[in-house]
Amino acid sequence: METSITILVATVVVSFLCFNHQVLFRAFAFAPILVVHRFEIHRLITHGFVHANWTHLLVNMFTFYSFGIYVEGAFGEMGFATWAFAALYFGGMVAASLYDLIKHGNDPNYCSIGASGAVSAVLFTSIFLNPWSKIYLFAVIPIPGILFGGAYLLYCHLMALGSDDNINHNAHFYGALYGFFFPAFLDRSLLSRFFDLLTS
Numbered sequence: 001m002e003t004s005i006t007i008l009v010a011t012v013v014v015s016f017l018c019f020n021h022q023v024l025f026r027a028f029a030f031a032p033i034l035v036v037h038r039f040e041i042h043r044l045i046t047h048g049f050v051h052a053n054w055t056h057l058l059v060n061m062f063t064f065y066s067f068g069i070y071v072e073g074a075f076g077e078m079g080f081a082t083w084a085f086a087a088l089y090f091g092g093m094v095a096a097s098l099y100d101l102i103k104h105g106n107d108p109n110y111c112s113i114g115a116s117g118a119v120s121a122v123l124f125t126s127i128f129l130n131p132w133s134k135i136y137l138f139a140v141i142p143i144p145g146i147l148f149g150g151a152y153l154l155y156c157h158l159m160a161l162g163s164d165d166n167i168n169h170n171a172h173f174y175g176a177l178y179g180f181f182f183p184a185f186l187d188r189s190l191l192s193r194f195f196d197l198l199t200s
Helices: 002-020 022-028 032-038 043-049 054-077 083-103 116-129 145-162 169-186 189-199
Strands: 134-137 141-144
Touching: 002 022, 002 043, 002 054, 002 083, 022 043, 032 043, 032 083, 043 083, 054 083, 054 116, 083 116, 083 169, 116 145, 116 169, 116 189, 134 145, 141 145, 145 169, 169 189
Parallel strands: none
Antiparallel strands: 134 141
16 A cells, blocks of 8 residues: 555656646656657656646546555555565556557657556556456446456557547557556466456
């Protein structure tokens, strides 16, 4: 619980600072061309602490808090080291950025911000650990996590193909995939547990 709360507080503070300081905003944003040509690899992480506005920040942090507390607690009960949750979150942030790093590595106009990829990783780890738990769509409609996850991945894929809504759907998609398989990297026996839960 301590790691997730620390991440949440740090993200709120840094995002707030970046709302009013464009120099800091530009220094932290994910610009693939600067990662590739200037080796500014810090951007693979720092962009997750920057958000476009309060709505963007609050949606991400509400989702992160809702599932992050559960996942971090579950990791503790399973005996995983304290770094495991941080590896999930920040690894999800990097994994969510790799596709765009390759695709836009020479694009001077491409920029991405926000913790959505990392938050998707945490959400999908929660689905892996408890596939039939309910996720409330629009905070109202209960949907089993495994069904929500499948629909979410399909939606992200389709939107990434033809949307111009300024949302990085690829980051959501790849962050989610990373989060879904991450627990099995920590303990391969969790794959059997997942299938047992899925069919029970």
